[in-house]
Amino acid sequence: MALVLSEEQELLQQTAREFIREHSPVTKFRALRDAQDPIGFSRDLWREMAELGWAGIVFPEEYGGGGLGYAELGLLLEECGRSLVAEPFLSTVLLGGNAVLLAGNETQCKDVLPAVCAGERILALALQETSRHDPYRVALRAESSGDGYRLSGEKVFVLDGHVADQLVVVARTSGQSGERDGITLFLVDCDVKGVSVTRTLMVDSRNAARIRLEGVEIERSAVLGEVDRGSAVLDSVLDRATVGLCAEMLGGIQEAFDRTLRYLKERKQFGVAIGSFQALKHRSAIMFSEIELTRSVVMDALRALDEDRADVSRLASMAKARCADTYFLVGNEAVQMYGGIGVTDEEEIGFFLKRARVAQMTLGDAAYQRDRYARLRGF
């Protein structure tokens, strides 16, 4: 697939841009934060997005989805990233939704996915247990118990965990933490006995939670996919979510850069626009070059998912490493170039810096991704 947008894709991009400009400007994100909104995003807006077909855009039509591809979802996510949209694409569609789609049986898919596509159900992937992304480092145990399982352990940084209706819990059914084998996915309702959820307030004002499972009894039918063999699905889910997150990051990168460029042309010191100073011009041109490369990689990774290419994991890691580094660069340069106003809470540019840092670490930072890339290449 060519690295250019088709007419249909351009139209979708335009529609998304206009919808988000009208319904979800950054001022709305600020209002959610200032109000310490108990949900952290707007359920109504999420339903509206679902009505537009966005929540289910990549899911099969038989489950209420749009049957389109990641190239299209990526355009939506990029627009979301431009406006710091907090609605639960990552948690519910990319992570939770994909886990059900890829691992779930017919009953599970029919139960969960139509509700996801309709914007009625929020999902969260309970994976991370330490302060870093390390997907096989899973100690949370699932022991056989009667006809089902008993889950005990703790998860951190569960995105949208405090508002999720259901959790996809990554648990260990055999072996030791760190091993690829012995991991099983479970679909767990959040209101069952023994699940305690604590919202954690994050620097980027996005949703995350700590979740404790204490002897949670669940039925065998809650297993998603194969027992002990969950890692294969988990890998695919993480690839898709990583590439999706990259598209969001690309939007944030582009927006932070565009805003900075506007500021450089407006802001006057010494009687001239500060954008006339070579010290700032060169750094802007360097950022431009990095962004262009990052855009190509993200576009290619999205298309690799649609084409089901064999090296999609490697491309996902490459995209994430580049997005992490580029967002870091652009976020920091933006704040510096804005000068004093850039470090005030009143100016919106700081939101992008904060999101950059969190998104960079989410699902593995650049160092993690480069290590993974090397392992995938066999060195």
Added chain:
Amino acid sequence: MAELEKFRQESRRWLEENCPASKRGPSADREETWGGRNAAFKNPDTKLWLERMVARGWTSPTWPKEYGGGGLSEAEAKVLREEMRRAQCLPALMSFGISMLGPVLFEFGSEEQRREHLPKIARGEIRWCQGYSEPGAGSDLAGLQMRVEVDGDDYIVNGQKIWTSYADKSDWIFCLVRTDPEASKHDGISFLLIDMASPGVSTAPIKLISGTSPFCQTFFENVRVPRKNLVGQENAGWTIAKRLLQHERAMISEMGLGLTGRPRSLENLARTYLDSPEGSLSDPILRDRLVQQMMDEESYRLTLRRSAEEAKAGQGPGAASSMFKYYGTELNKRNYEFLVSLLGTQAFGWEGEGFSSEELAITREWLRSKGNSIEGGTSEIQLNIIAKRVLGLPD
């Protein structure tokens, strides 16, 4: 699509049958040829390969056949490049005439000039060099001073060029000259073609830190040049000059792809020098740098592809060429810095025993790569152009 696939199969078969074994594959002899009146061939296959490609017009695949080209569409030329890369064929002809002057003659030259020069370029009969920089006009190229006076049907040229690539081996030179010393500096420049065999032209090679001498100083003393060798209008040469620079940058950008004489992949070299024939590489820091290089190189390649797909057919390279020139050359420098780190003290041999020819070549290329971000407009000049033309930042 089916047509293109047919062309691919035909090209593949043709290359298989016609590219001599010593001019392709990982162990190909690296002899390049630039053609020209004084072309010499150590390996007869180099000559044979050139002749066969010339006969097909594939040294300049997209030029019309009447000018010695192959008459291929852009899509076919891309297929040909892919097939040549696939079979690891060495270029049949290196040529500034093809990459820089040709496109400019198509756009700005007279029909007479095209018919005179393009076929000889395509056939590798005349080797061209570029007379742009002067001792006092480097980054400030428009400050050039080479003087030209009219004398009947001729110009009389006096002055000096510097950093003229391979001037000592070239047959003709395309020059920027000052035809109106009174006009503002961009408005008094003309684009002139000069036969290096003319009386009064002389060259002196400049030895670089790499030990090689790819550049010369070129002197002009009362050189008589027919006025019909002027390309475009008198005093309107700056537009042509800038367009040619875009083509030059596009050519230099290719260097970022590691196409310059490095048969082994970075990964392969890393395995050798880190003594890790299989499994994980033993040095975590160099391993991380290797991945960064590989990622940057692939990202760059994807961006070249995206840019080509975005550009409508027939458009020349635009301001984006500055981004590619900047990034490609910086990437190439980083590549060689990485290789030097990787080779350790084996990267520091100058000549003779104790070092493989590959190691010695890497040492020289490392030093040579330092010029990449200077020649054809420094990285700083490229960043200026991006800031002005792409980002619209004020002067």
